[in-house]
Amino acid sequence: MAKPTFRNNNNNNKSSSSSIWLTDGFLFLGGAFSALLLVWGFTSFTNPIPNENTSLKPQQNDAVLYSSPDLLFDPSDKTFYDDPEMGYTMSDKIENWDEKRQEWLKLHPSFSAGAKERILMITGSQPAACKNPIGDHLLLRFFKNKVDYCRIHGYDIFYNNALLHPKMFAYWAKYPVVKAAMMSHPEAEWIWWVDSDALFTDMEFKLPLERYKDHNLVVHGWEHLIHEKRSWTGLNAGVFLIRNCQWSLDFMEAWAGMGPQSPDYEEWGKILRSTFKDKFFPESDDQTGLAYLIAIEKEKWANKIYLEGEYYFEGYWEEIRGTFDNISKKYDEIEKDVIRLRRRHAEKVSESYGVIREKYLKDAGYGKGSWRRPFVTHFTGCQPCSGKYNEMYSADDCWNGMRSALNFADNQVMRKFGFVHPDLDDDKRVSPLPFDYPQPWP
């Protein structure tokens, strides 16, 4: 992150475990958005995600669909890839992308099964080593978590640590990657950007894609905060789902047009700040830019953008971090009652257990105050790589929060391998799980 306002160099009275945070940092390119000082209330969940049929038929299992594509087949018919004018960079204009993608899909029919649900996840970080001495270790663990989630659900994942456009630094760096990924993955219907400092804390929950069928961009946000309050934190741009289509290319062109590679960058900084009064730093940023396009260029874009506020599409870590122990207890109680759920099973069939568990989570709610595992926990402002955490947090809160979230998530993975971290605050210790864990009380 480039904003000196967030730097915290005078914090000398922390314990030794905090000192890792005090190192000198540099621009953080991975898109970790440090400035989100969010204290949003979550609306109640009025539109629940429908339960799937709890029988264990595999037709809903993306992993099955994903295993069918023929990876050895690429016919010699010409496609957009053979067009010398086709370029991958931000400035290469692409037209008729929907038709071009369709043509490619027609030539590769083995990709047609499950095509509408196919997801490519993208995340990444800066090209250089982290300044925070444990920054690279933390990024590794955050990435491991995403790999785990993708493996369980059969999604592809791409990690980028190259700066594809030299001027599009910090949070702007993700757009050239997302664009290039659309070109390189015509089989993917959706690109799911997840910031390096966000992690999956519910390994079973799946995006309710059916809900987004008429939309091309999904972000965590609240209409009234953008339209009425005109708050730049009315949404969060650190996690988004964007459809691989011409609309998205056009939209990203408009969006990235506010970025540092544009001659209008400074001007956009002023416009954004005067529109969203709570934006406290002068540079144009992608999040306020998105809020602007939704609020001001409403007619043009807003009807294709879904503001998801009903579950933790991404959740603010400060609101979540104290809840892991109680949530674990609730889930254990369910498993004590439901023999099917505590049965050992192969990781490959995890999705079916998620479907069964859903029945017992009816009263859990979603979002704030719920005892459902939060879907995505975002350590916005903690800056694991640079260590320059926002001064409104303490180093210990950031570090302890990340550790317990990473272990909470890892327990859901390790369970299938027969082990558990008994203490969420202890990274090193794991214990084998006894048969029939957690057994019912006698």
Ligand SMILES: *[C@@H]1O[C@H](CO)[C@@H](O)[C@H](O)[C@H]1NC(C)=O
């Ligand atoms: C679930 O699917 C099975 C098999 O397709 C069917 O027999 C059963 O009635 C379905 N259950 C519900 C609750 O829809």
Ligand SMILES: *[C@@H]1O[C@H](CO)[C@@H](O)[C@H](O)[C@H]1NC(C)=O
């Ligand atoms: C966890 O549960 C206990 C006992 O029900 C309760 O007193 C406590 O407030 C809960 N903690 C949180 C963070 O919800």
